[in-house]
Amino acid sequence: MGNFARKIKIFTLIGICLTTISLAETSETISCGPFKSTQSVMDCALKKHPRIRIAEIHASKGSALKKIAGQIPNPEVSSKATYGKNLGDTIINMEASLEQKIELGGKRGARKEVAEAETESLEAGLLQTREEVFLNTLHHLYKLRQLKTEISIVEEALTTFSRILKLYRSRPKLSAEQEVSLSIFELAAGEHQMRRSGLQSEFEVSKREIELSIVESFEPTAENLPVFKTEWPQISETQTEAPKSASFKLADAELKRAYGLRSQAKADTWPDLTLGPIVERQKEGGNDAFYSYGGQISLPLPLFNWNGGARNFAEREEYAAKESLQLKKQELQNERSILVRRYINATSALKEAPDVLSLQQKHKRVEKLFDQGVISTSLLIEAHRQIQDFAQAQNEQEHEAADALWKIYALDGRLFEEKL
Numbered sequence: 001m002g003n004f005a006r007k008i009k010i011f012t013l014i015g016i017c018l019t020t021i022s023l024a025e026t027s028e029t030i031s032c033g034p035f036k037s038t039q040s041v042m043d044c045a046l047k048k049h050p051r052i053r054i055a056e057i058h059a060s061k062g063s064a065l066k067k068i069a070g071q072i073p074n075p076e077v078s079s080k081a082t083y084g085k086n087l088g089d090t091i092i093n094m095e096a097s098l099e100q101k102i103e104l105g106g107k108r109g110a111r112k113e114v115a116e117a118e119t120e121s122l123e124a125g126l127l128q129t130r131e132e133v134f135l136n137t138l139h140h141l142y143k144l145r146q147l148k149t150e151i152s153i154v155e156e157a158l159t160t161f162s163r164i165l166k167l168y169r170s171r172p173k174l175s176a177e178q179e180v181s182l183s184i185f186e187l188a189a190g191e192h193q194m195r196r197s198g199l200q201s202e203f204e205v206s207k208r209e210i211e212l213s214i215v216e217s218f219e220p221t222a223e224n225l226p227v228f229k230t231e232w233p234q235i236s237e238t239q240t241e242a243p244k245s246a247s248f249k250l251a252d253a254e255l256k257r258a259y260g261l262r263s264q265a266k267a268d269t270w271p272d273l274t275l276g277p278i279v280e281r282q283k284e285g286g287n288d289a290f291y292s293y294g295g296q297i298s299l300p301l302p303l304f305n306w307n308g309g310a311r312n313f314a315e316r317e318e319y320a321a322k323e324s325l326q327l328k329k330q331e332l333q334n335e336r337s338i339l340v341r342r343y344i345n346a347t348s349a350l351k352e353a354p355d356v357l358s359l360q361q362k363h364k365r366v367e368k369l370f371d372q373g374v375i376s377t378s379l380l381i382e383a384h385r386q387i388q389d390f391a392q393a394q395n396e397q398e399h400e401a402a403d404a405l406w407k408i409y410a411l412d413g414r415l416f417e418e419k420l
Contacts (some may be wrong), residue, residue, distance in 0.1 A: 101274050106266075113260035117254075156384075366383045
């Protein structure tokens, strides 16, 4: 018995392992890498992001809602039998009936209308999740490239400071001015090391965000990160069509649902008709059984109410949904106008700003002048700090322009049509 129990345990463990492997194979998605472009990273995130996969599961419930709404009530079979005696004779009565409910007033159509609206709401929810994932992923892709630039500038300054510190420390004796310069450079080097540490932490956070989006490891390269734009697309300041973003579609689906609920309230005013055939069998004493056939019909009488309360509530829901949709439209139009102004201001600032590479070349000239003893220590440190501040400000303006541009695309329904 002990050997048999051990065999059962072994087979059970094997079964659990095989099941676990099978589930792992079905839950894991094939890798999207290697990533050769920014678009390939985005396509992978839109395909594998956990939030999108969950939203897709919820959106798939829409087809089931439509099937439920279109169902016809099942017929009902009922029967009864009575037994008794009359003057010594046995009397047996048996009756069987088939009943079919017929919904009046368009109840089935109203249910379909509500199910259709709820399906559109689920699809709009999926679209909203896709929009949020797109914008968040794009934000961190830009952030990675910008942080790489800022880190390289800080490291360049640290290399310069380390070279100068090594030069000062190699001298057998320093003048009072040189000792002060040495202290200033040590402080500047410490400050830049802390700045580099902060930038590297931000870099790791953004990298981790991308890996969570694509559900696999990611190595940022010049190929798969967005390039710095020198030319930005023209955006129309006016929008003639209604917004096409997910938030507007959600409000529109809510209005359609309110229409459906009002139709349901009107349909519920009508009673349901029930009809069907009846068969009755009677037998008394030794006589032959007697069969009779007929039909039945039932219809509740709406004497006490006509579902007025529910209809009134549905009308108010419809009015609220109409107002909400109109306000949402105005809100999104205002939001678009603000985004357009942000975009124009940011792109204008980027066009007027000098190029980082040219500034770096000028700073190399500053370092040579310092080596020649022409400029002071504080001026060299300030020059490096200025280029770091400029790169940070430029990156902020670029983020402002890119964020506004792609949010405008989302409002115009073009977010997934435009290529990165």
